[in-house]
Amino acid sequence: MTRHIRHAAAFCALLLLALLLNALRVQVVRSAAYDGNPANRRESIARYGQPRGDILVGGAPVTGSRDTGEQLRYERTYLDGPLYAPVTGFASQEYGTTFLEHAEDDLLSGLDPMLAPLPLWNDVTRGRPPGGMVVTTLDRRAQQAAYAALDGRKGAVAAVEPATGRVLALVSSPSYDPALLSGNDPGAEAAWRRLNGDPDRPMLNRAVSQTYPPGSTFKVVTAAAALDAGVVTDLDAPTDSPVPYRLPGTTTRLTNSGDGCADAPVREAFEWSCNTVFAKLGVRVGLARMSRTAQAFGFNDPDARIPFPVATSTFDTSLDQAQLALSSIGQYNTRATPLQMAMVSAAVANGGQVREPYLVERTTRRGGATVGTAGSRSARQAMSPSTAVRLRELMEDVVREGTGTRAAIRGARVGAKTGTAQHGIGNAGTPYAWCISWAQGRRDIEPSVAVAVVVEDGSANRGEITGGGMAAPIARAVMAAVLAP
Structure with missing residues (x-):
C-alpha cells in the first residue's frame, strides 16, 4: 500500500512539474508570440478599460471618454x-490613432x-496609471477664427508665434468629426468607408500633410537670398528686368498678371508680385x-515634427537656369506646407x-503634475537681421498699397505677401490662393503672430482666385x- 502511495505521489509531482514547466513556457518563452497574436484581446481590453487622458486647448479639454459598458x-x-x-487626429478602437492622439x-x-x-510595482501587477494630459499651444480664438473664415472652402491655415515657434492655429477644411471613428461598431466602419471615399478628402490634414506650389509667397525667400547675397542693394533701384522675360536657354517667355513690371525696382515688384523681376533675381x-x-x-x-510628422517642403537642388527661374517664383518643383510658409513669415x-514650431506646451499627470515641457526650441538664422528689417518694410508696403490691402488691421502693424499659384499639366488646374502675413499689436514690442493661408477653391471663377482677394x-x-485683448 505504501509503495502505491509513493508512486502516486511521484506521479503527482511529475504532473505538477509539467504544469510549472508549461506555465514557464507560456508566460516567458512564448509570451511575445501570445502578446502579438491578433486573437489576444487582453491588451485591447486593458487599453480601453479606463478613460483616456485628455488633450487641452486654452486650459480646457477638447477630448473626453464615454463609458459604453x-x-x-x-x-x-x-x-x-x-x-x-487636424490637431487631435482620432483614437479609434478599430483604426488606431493619428496626429496628437498617436504622437x-x-x-x-x-x-x-x-x-x-512605482513603475516596478506596475510591472508586477500589470496595472497602469490613469492617462496623462496633453496641454497644447493653440490659441482657441485663433483656431475658431481660422475655421470660421475658411467657411468650408477647401484649404488650410497655420499660425505661429514668431519669437517662440508656438503653433497658435492649425486648421484644415473640409474637416470631419473624429468621434465617428471612435468605436468598433458598424457605424464606425461605415463612417470610415465614407470619409475615405469622399473626393474632398476631409481626413487629409492640409496644414501639415499636404504640400502646394507656394507661388508668389516664395518671393519672400528669393528676396531674402538676393539681399543677403548683395545682388540687391537698393530696393528702389531699377532691376533691368525685361517683360516678357525669356527663361535662360529656352524660347519660353515669362509674363506677369499686371502691367508696370518692366525694369521695376524690387520694392514695386514685391508689392505687385512681378514674376519677371523675381525669376531673373533667382x-x-x-x-x-x-x-x-x-x-x-x-x-x-x-x-520636421510638431510632434507628429510634417510633410517635407521642397526646393529642388538640381535645376538648370530656366527651372531655377520658375522655382524662384514658387513654381516648377517648389512645394510647401502652409506650416512651412507660416515659418517663412515668422x-x-x-x-x-x-524657431522650430511646436504644438505641445507640456504634458501632465491626471492631477496636473508636470511630466514634460517643450523646453527651449532650436533656432537658425534664415537671413541677416538687416535683411529681415528690409523685408518687413516690403511686406508692410504690400498691405499698405499693394496686393495685400485686405490683410490690414486698424491700429496694428501688418505685413503680408500674397500669391496665386498655378498647378497641373500646362497650369490647367484651378490656381491656389495664398497669403502669408504677420502682425504686431499697438502695445507689442515685436510681432506676435505669423500666418499662412492657402485656399484651393475649385468652385470659384478662375479669374477671381487671388491671394489678396x-x-x-x-x-x-x-x-x-x-491680437484681441
Missing part, C-alpha cells in the same frame, strides 16, 4: 471635433513610465545660394531667425483674433 469599455469623445481634428499615445493611454509613481542669385536660403527657412527637412517677423481676409481674421 461593453468589453472595450471606454470610447473617445471630442468637443468641436471638426474644429480640432502622445503612451501618455494618453497611461503606458508612459513617467506617469507611474537666376542672378544662383542655385547654390537659393538652395542654402530655402533650406535655412526649413525647406528640404525630412525630419522668420521675417523675428529678425531673420526661424480670397486668402488675405482669412489671414486678417486669424491675426485679429490673436
Whole structure:
C-alpha cells in the first residue's frame, strides 16, 4: 500500500512539474508570440478599460471618454471635433490613432513610465496609471477664427508665434468629426468607408500633410537670398528686368498678371508680385545660394515634427537656369506646407531667425503634475537681421498699397505677401490662393503672430482666385483674433 502511495505521489509531482514547466513556457518563452497574436484581446481590453487622458486647448479639454459598458469599455469623445481634428487626429478602437492622439499615445493611454509613481510595482501587477494630459499651444480664438473664415472652402491655415515657434492655429477644411471613428461598431466602419471615399478628402490634414506650389509667397525667400547675397542693394533701384522675360536657354517667355513690371525696382515688384523681376533675381542669385536660403527657412527637412510628422517642403537642388527661374517664383518643383510658409513669415517677423514650431506646451499627470515641457526650441538664422528689417518694410508696403490691402488691421502693424499659384499639366488646374502675413499689436514690442493661408477653391471663377482677394481676409481674421485683448 505504501509503495502505491509513493508512486502516486511521484506521479503527482511529475504532473505538477509539467504544469510549472508549461506555465514557464507560456508566460516567458512564448509570451511575445501570445502578446502579438491578433486573437489576444487582453491588451485591447486593458487599453480601453479606463478613460483616456485628455488633450487641452486654452486650459480646457477638447477630448473626453464615454463609458459604453461593453468589453472595450471606454470610447473617445471630442468637443468641436471638426474644429480640432487636424490637431487631435482620432483614437479609434478599430483604426488606431493619428496626429496628437498617436504622437502622445503612451501618455494618453497611461503606458508612459513617467506617469507611474512605482513603475516596478506596475510591472508586477500589470496595472497602469490613469492617462496623462496633453496641454497644447493653440490659441482657441485663433483656431475658431481660422475655421470660421475658411467657411468650408477647401484649404488650410497655420499660425505661429514668431519669437517662440508656438503653433497658435492649425486648421484644415473640409474637416470631419473624429468621434465617428471612435468605436468598433458598424457605424464606425461605415463612417470610415465614407470619409475615405469622399473626393474632398476631409481626413487629409492640409496644414501639415499636404504640400502646394507656394507661388508668389516664395518671393519672400528669393528676396531674402538676393539681399543677403548683395545682388540687391537698393530696393528702389531699377532691376533691368525685361517683360516678357525669356527663361535662360529656352524660347519660353515669362509674363506677369499686371502691367508696370518692366525694369521695376524690387520694392514695386514685391508689392505687385512681378514674376519677371523675381525669376531673373533667382537666376542672378544662383542655385547654390537659393538652395542654402530655402533650406535655412526649413525647406528640404525630412525630419520636421510638431510632434507628429510634417510633410517635407521642397526646393529642388538640381535645376538648370530656366527651372531655377520658375522655382524662384514658387513654381516648377517648389512645394510647401502652409506650416512651412507660416515659418517663412515668422522668420521675417523675428529678425531673420526661424524657431522650430511646436504644438505641445507640456504634458501632465491626471492631477496636473508636470511630466514634460517643450523646453527651449532650436533656432537658425534664415537671413541677416538687416535683411529681415528690409523685408518687413516690403511686406508692410504690400498691405499698405499693394496686393495685400485686405490683410490690414486698424491700429496694428501688418505685413503680408500674397500669391496665386498655378498647378497641373500646362497650369490647367484651378490656381491656389495664398497669403502669408504677420502682425504686431499697438502695445507689442515685436510681432506676435505669423500666418499662412492657402485656399484651393475649385468652385470659384478662375479669374477671381487671388491671394489678396480670397486668402488675405482669412489671414486678417486669424491675426485679429490673436491680437484681441
